[in-house]
Amino acid sequence: EVQLVESGGGLVQPGGSLRLSCAASGFTVSNNYMTWVRQAPGKGLEWVSAIYSGGSTYYADSVKGRFTISRDSSKNTLYLQMDSLTAEDTAVYYCARTADGKNYWGQGTLVTVSS
Amino acid sequence: DIQMTQSPSTLSASVGDRVTITCRASQSFSTWLAWYQQKPGKPPKLLIYKTSSLESGVPSRFSGSGSGTEFTLTISSLQPDDFATYYCQQYSTYTWTFGQGTKVEIK
Numbered sequence: 001e002v003q004l005v006e007s008g009g010g011l012v013q014p015g016g017s018l019r020l021s022c023a024a025s026g027f028t029v030s031n032n033y034m035t036w037v038r039q040a041p042g043k044g045l046e047w048v049s050a051i052y053s054g055g056s057t058y059y060a061d062s063v064k065g066r067f068t069i070s071r072d073s074s075k076n077t078l079y080l081q082m083d084s085l086t087a088e089d090t091a092v093y094y095c096a097r098t099a100d101g102k103n104y105w106g107q108g109t110l111v112t113v114s115s
Numbered sequence: 116d117i118q119m120t121q122s123p124s125t126l127s128a129s130v131g132d133r134v135t136i137t138c139r140a141s142q143s144f145s146t147w148l149a150w151y152q153q154k155p156g157k158p159p160k161l162l163i164y165k166t167s168s169l170e171s172g173v174p175s176r177f178s179g180s181g182s183g184t185e186f187t188l189t190i191s192s193l194q195p196d197d198f199a200t201y202y203c204q205q206y207s208t209y210t211w212t213f214g215q216g217t218k219v220e221i222k
Contacts, residue, residue: 035211045159045202047211058209094158102164103149103206 002026002104004095009109016085020109022078022095030073033098036080038091039108048093049080062088085113117142117205121214127222134190136217138203143183147207150179150188153216154199162201163188193219 008020020036022029036048049069050058057069068081078095092108118141128134138148148166151159161170163179166186176191190197198221203214 037211044216045204045213047213050209050211052209060210098206101147101168102161102170103204105158105161108158 002097004097004104004106006093006095006106006109009093009111011112011114012085013115014086014113016113017081017083018085018111020080020082020093020095020111022080022106024076024078024097027097027099028073029071029076029078029097034069034071034078035096035098035103036069036078036093037096037105038089038093038111040088040091043091046091051078082111085111087113089113116210117144117208117212119203119205119212119214121203121217123217124215125218125220127220128193129222130193130195132193132222134193134197134219136188136201136203138181138186138188138214140184140186140205144205144207145182147205148179148181148186149204149206150177151202151204152197152199153202159202 003025005023012018031053035050038048039045051069066084070079090113092110094105094108096103096105120139122137146165150163153159162173162177167179178189181187200216200218202216
């Protein structure tokens with residue numbers, strides 16, 4: 001069964017860092033197009049970052065230079081390193097996999113940036 | 116980036132009503148349009164992918180159509196479990212974009 005489980009969220013101070021993980025099962029992360037999407041409290045969905053199977057990475061302008069997407073084949077896990085966090089980064093972060101023309105989402109992990 | 120404009124933002128309807136939600140894109144694209152249902156505290160649930168393909172397990176009262184710059188989600192007969200927020204999403208480019216959402220409320 002295909003499963004995506006995010007972790008690593010929590011409370012962090014402005015200017016701080018956090019690394020989110022997305023553990024995958026039932027498929028190989030490095031062979032798939034993987035994405036991070038976030039949703040601020042009471043708001044809509046915002047695409048954050050993506051990594052192609054070939055390794056190319058892409059970022060939304062709002063996070064470029066602060067966030068880094070990566071993956072670890074040995075752990076079959078996707079990551080999002082988030083630096084220089086601000087209150088505007090407070091959101092639930094979802095990882096997603098695109099396959100067979102569909103996007104499969106995890107349950108999300110909450111990141112709260114506050115002093 | 117392709118901008119998605121979803122309407123209406125709120126919709127009041129009764130059980131049994133036929134409901135239509137529309138998404139308009141800032142530029143034309145083909146096929147890669149999805150619809151999601153989201154309830155509070157839950158992740159988005161895929162309803163429709165590739166414009167008109169029904170996700171496995173989703174009731175047949177949900178349908179999607181459209182092409183170019185205009186896409187629609189139709190619920191043929193609204194059920195109590197359908198009161199939720201719905202989002203469209205284009206994934207024709209690596210920068211996915213979403214509609215602003217439509218909250219379907221009980222009339």
